[in-house]
Amino acid sequence: MIVLLGVLVVVLGFATRRNPLLVVGVAGIVTGLLGRLSPLEILRTFGESFASSRSVTIFAITLPVIGLLERNGLQQQARTLIAKLGSKLTTGRFLTLYLLVRQLTAAVGLQTIGGPAQSVRPMIAPMAEAAAERRNNGQPLPEKIREKVRAHAAGADTVGVFFGEDCFLAIGSILLITGLVNSTYHTHLEPLHLALWAIPTAVCAFLVHGGRLLRLDRTLERELVTVNAQMAVEHEDAHSRGTEKGRSVK
């Protein structure tokens, strides 16, 4: 029973935001000692499992070509493409399209062309806002609605990459699964099969989140009407108060 304290070390370590590598090292040593492994056996386990799990880290081999493409404008070209696709859509439709593009590109290994800094801030959020402003007769959006549009721009990006990248066989999470299971349980799993089994969830993610984004258009429309009506009332109030004041002066 006492070996379970090792799990506690992991949970506490990650929850208190210690350096993950240190958490893993300490948890490994503590758990090994509690499980009555000798120090040499612990070292041997560290070594043997590292040797049999190298496949987890090999996606690093793709970095030179990705780096070469990025320095030649890969992200910039992706932005140009998206801008061409989405310049006349409503907020919800534009974000749904972006969700799809992000999922599909991540599924073929292009996780780095998007992201909060790479695409959401420079392009996706401004385009989603511009689309909402067109619905608001070109007026700037009320703060609450602008926040909502931006939050959904970030959300579409994250959901898209999370539920797209696992369909790519050389992504960290897939290689982690095969590496862990193959070295721990002495079996043989192929990354490709895991990647294929990520597809059903990816489709669900598109249907669920895409559906929510399409509904966002109606929500925004309703909220814009309410907020604008409120503002009109306040404006009227201020106006009538102003005229009363004027009258009393007169």
Added chain:
Amino acid sequence: MIKAEWFFWLVGLVFVVMAVQMFFDRSNPKRFGTSAFWGLLGLCFFYSTGVNDKSLPAEPLGVAVLVLICLGGFNLTGKGTPRTTGESERVRLAGRFGNKLFIPALTIPLVAMICAVVVPKFDFGGHPLLEKGSETILGLGVGAVVALGVGMWVLRERRISVPLHAGRGLLESMGWALVLPQMLTVMGAIFQAAGVGTQVGKITEAVLPDGQKLAAVALYCVGMFVFTVIMGNAFAAFPVMTAAVGWPVLIEQMHGNPPAVLAVGMLAGFCGTLCTPMAANFNLVPAALLELKDQYGPIKAQIPTAGILLICNILIIYLFAL
């Protein structure tokens, strides 16, 4: 026959070459630590070959792994200023190359798929071309090498040092986080050797009514979700929940289909990542970048999707994997 070990040596060699570049990079304030980290990692890739075929002892490799953990864990690694192109130049280059930029990137998955699916069907002089059982991994390696060639041809780049430097820049900016998945795998193996899985499995069996498939699947997925919310990292939750429920109960006891159970279980953890401020880089950083007043805005936008997808994942395992 192309062996998987050759490919691991190639990866190790790339790490060592980049470590040499890092050693001489004066723009990196921690160049010695950074160089030591990646150089040692590269050498471990070579040494591991001997450990796997039992010709070399595993203990020294264990020591090296602990040294790697300390170098990364105590922040002794850093990054230099990459010699690369600026935003305006990239816009210009993107205009010049256009959609041709996507060709090399798409080469990687295309070649990997061909290697995994088509190549094993053919024999070359009585031998398979790629080592049996490693076709996907080797396909990725072949794909990356071919893509690099295609990329240099498409972009008219003659110097191999350019992609190596660009790759090193990415490596340095990811830093030790790049080896975290492998270290979590190592931790999972120690958990297993120390008997954590057996212990948690006993508790699970006591809690779970016998043969209750739906309950077991729900426990696995919700467990992944909750652990991920607490730790902010599905990768860290995975070894724990797989040792506890995924492997002993769903796969061994209920004969679940391993790739399906494990892949979808990981995705249940991703649902947790969507909901937790602990995953700061995915949820809080975008809020800051977009200058939102409500730093939980993105999480609020994601929670309903995460909840529905968690249920979808439970149903996918229950209906198709058991």
